[in-house]
Amino acid sequence: MARLVIGSDHGGFEAKEKLKKHLQASGHAVTDFGCYSTEAVDYPDVAQLVGEAIARGEFDRGILIDGFGGAVALAANKITGVRAVCAYDVVSAKLAMEHDDCNVVCLGGKTHGEVTLKAICDAFFSTQYGGGRHDRRLGKVLAIERKYMR
Secondary structure: OOEEEEEEOHHHHHHHHHHHHHHHHOOOEEEEOOOOOOOOOOHHHHHHHHHHHHHOOOOOEEEEEEOOOHHHHHHHOOOOOOOEEEOOOHHHHHHHHHHHOOOEEEEEOOOOOHHHHHHHHHHHHHOOOOOOHHHHHHHHHHHHHHHHOO
């Protein structure tokens, strides 16, 4: 199974705790980078910790959770080497992996229930990058990254 890193702000804390247990029960090694309560924290701080660990290759994939998933994706995608995507259902989670080789899934702790969040994560972590025709497109994304994110 995968080496995963998970993090959230206060809006995603409760969902993070439930997902962490689910992923560990599924056999994944999960490291929690916080937050550790519902006390307010700034989402960029946690997104940076998770993103940098992914970029350094310390973990296979990451999970970030805030109220709706978009804020942590915004912050994480500023880190070179991170391909973070908001996944709102099983289809978007599978396509993020199969087409875009994303390494961080961003979720909304306030927009989805526990069953849906578990299904999204299961889809994301069980799907492999498809390569082939997607390589050309991903190469263009990486070229943009090289040009603008130094």
